[in-house]
Structure formats: C-alpha cells, structure tokens
Amino acid sequence: xxxxxxxxxxxxxxxxxxxxxxxxxxxxxxxxxxxxxxxxxxxxxxxxxxxxxxxxxxxxxxxxxxxxxxxxxxxxxxxxxxxxxxxxxxxxxxxxxxxxxxxxxxxxxxxxxxxxxxxxxxxxxxxxxxxxxxxxxxxxxxxxxxxxx
Amino acid sequence: xxxxxxxxxxxxxxxxxxxxxxxxxxxxxxxxxxxxxxxxxxxxxxxxxxxxxxxxxxxxxxxxxxxxxxxxxxxxxxxxxxxxxxxxxxxxxxxxxxxxxxxxxxxxxxxxxxxxxxxxxxxxxxxxxxxxxxxxxxxxxxxxxxxxx
DNA sequence: CCGAAACTGTACTAAGTTAGTCCCAATTGA
DNA sequence: TCAATTGGGACTAACTTAGTACAGTTTCGG
Numbered sequence: 001x002x003x004x005x006x007x008x009x010x011x012x013x014x015x016x017x018x019x020x021x022x023x024x025x026x027x028x029x030x031x032x033x034x035x036x037x038x039x040x041x042x043x044x045x046x047x048x049x050x051x052x053x054x055x056x057x058x059x060x061x062x063x064x065x066x067x068x069x070x071x072x073x074x075x076x077x078x079x080x081x082x083x084x085x086x087x088x089x090x091x092x093x094x095x096x097x098x099x100x101x102x103x104x105x106x107x108x109x110x111x112x113x114x115x116x117x118x119x120x121x122x123x124x125x126x127x128x129x130x131x132x133x134x135x136x137x138x139x140x141x142x143x144x145x146x147x148x149x
Numbered sequence: 150x151x152x153x154x155x156x157x158x159x160x161x162x163x164x165x166x167x168x169x170x171x172x173x174x175x176x177x178x179x180x181x182x183x184x185x186x187x188x189x190x191x192x193x194x195x196x197x198x199x200x201x202x203x204x205x206x207x208x209x210x211x212x213x214x215x216x217x218x219x220x221x222x223x224x225x226x227x228x229x230x231x232x233x234x235x236x237x238x239x240x241x242x243x244x245x246x247x248x249x250x251x252x253x254x255x256x257x258x259x260x261x262x263x264x265x266x267x268x269x270x271x272x273x274x275x276x277x278x279x280x281x282x283x284x285x286x287x288x289x290x291x292x293x294x295x296x297x298x
Numbered sequence: 299c300c301g302a303a304a305c306t307g308t309a310c311t312a313a314g315t316t317a318g319t320c321c322c323a324a325t326t327g328a
Numbered sequence: 329t330c331a332a333t334t335g336g337g338a339c340t341a342a343c344t345t346a347g348t349a350c351a352g353t354t355t356c357g358g
Binding site: 002004034035079083085086087088103105106110119124129 | 162252258261279
C-alpha cells in the first residue's frame, strides 16, 4: 500500500481548508467545515502547531492560522510534521537501521528512490491543494530538478 | 515515515541478488547469500512467485529464477506484489474508501501525487539495483515523462 | 521404486503501531 | 469572574506486521 497515516491525510485536508480562510479558526469550527471528528481535529492541530506549520491563539476568541503562506507549505512538510523524517526504508534514514548496512548494495539505491519520492511531495503546496483544479504545470519541472541529485 | 514494509525491502534485496545469478537458486541458498532468515526468505519467494515476478522449479534441484529480465522488473512491481496496489491514501486507490469522497477537494490531488511517486518507483529496475553504482541517467527523464499525466 | 531436496499453502502468535477518545491545566477576551 | 479555547498527557481498542511452524506435493537421483 505504501501508505501514509490517515492522520496525515486528514492534516492535508485541514490545512487546505485553512488556506481558504484568513481569520483564525477554532478546532471546533474546522471540524464542522471538514466533517472530521472534533477530538481528532484538535489533536492534529496541536501537532501541526508544534511543528510550526500553524500558529495558535489561545483564549476566548482563539484559534489557528497558517504559520506561512499556502504557497510555501508543501505536502512534504505536512507529512514530515506528522510522520517524522520521510524515508521508505530504515536504512535510507539516518538512524542505526538494519544490520546488513555494511554489505547491502541496495541501500544506496533506496536513498535515491527516496529523494525522488520526496521531490514529488515537495512539488505540491497547500495553495495547490486549496485550488479546485489539478496540479499546475510547475509540478513537472520541480520533480526534474529535485530528482537530479 | 511513509514507510514500506520491511518485507518489501527484503524482497528487493533478494531480487537484486537473483539478478546477478543465471541458474535457479533455492530459498536456502538465497538466505545464505543475503543473510536473511530462511523462513522469511521462503515466504517472500512464495509471494513473489504468486505475483509472477519469479518462476519456481520444484523438485530436488529446484529453486527460483527471475521470471523476466532484470531490466523489465521495477521497484514498483516489487512493491505492488507485496503491498497491493500502490496508493498513499485510501481514496487515491479505487476502493470504497473514506466517507468524505463526494465533497473532499483534496482527493484528486492525492491522485496526482500518487502518480508522481509511482513514476519514481517505476524508474528503477532490478538491473539498476544489482548494479553497484548509483541511479543511471535515464532516471530523470523517465520521471519527467511519467509525471506528465 | 524410494528417499531426499525443494517448493506450496495455510495457520498461528507475538509485538508493534495507529486511531480515536478523554481529562485537566493554562490562557485569554468579554 | 466566566466562558471559550489551546496545551499536554495518558490510555485503550483495533489493526497490521513480522516471524515461525507444519503438513502436503513435486521432482530428481540413485
């Protein structure tokens, strides 16, 4: 399945919704707009706030706002915030990883595949998600550039 | 993490190893070559056989061989065989999926992101993995072409 | 013809992860 | 002061994954 967590999916929906609103919105409000359960929305917004993708305003008329412009927040940012560093395999990530590292010839290839996937994720911004139409033309070029590592 | 299963990772290692051998190799043999546990290797080969990525030869001198040329088997094929259809989200996949399909504006975007990721995965073949050096130059161009859907 | 080597299929268990929920403390505006 | 709202945990139930085991079938070699 190569799946991302359901939470990450929800998060993109939330953020895309927020991209279309200028004022601060409360968790309850966002829940109503997106039809996602309130506790889940609240939990997600906390995480996004900690990752500094949204800024929070406490108090009676509080709520959340995008921390940056929708154009500058990418899907890669969102996934990174919720799932940690993006890495298809243990070894492509920095960490200790598997015990075959030293003789595993496949490792370095995973690294490149990883880069390409991340590039694809970086190519889509919240502004794109908020837009009703499909991926803009810039998509292609960005993928090319990033894949050239 | 955007993770793929450990099994998928192992599978690429196994297949890359097989790409370098012409004769049929037994599960035990492959286990020795890759240092992966025997039962796991056996299980994986069964799945790969069912997915028709490898062909099996039963009997005393039996074993497994790649069903196609290493150049024609991609990482996307391997992942597809072990994890089912490649799809980051439920909704990007065909299935019933989430209950917000009808009004979720994010869905169609996921579809495109998905395509780009799959393109990256299709761009790398077993022949590439078996090769000790990094991704060949064709990589870039393939990504471009596929992303243009 | 027999036995060893190898694949086939299925079932099972233990561990880890994820999704979802709840509660209480801290903050702010009216 | 009160009500609305975020902040930060903790917790549970369900699901998925990894890994193992075992009984059956096929084929080769002697």
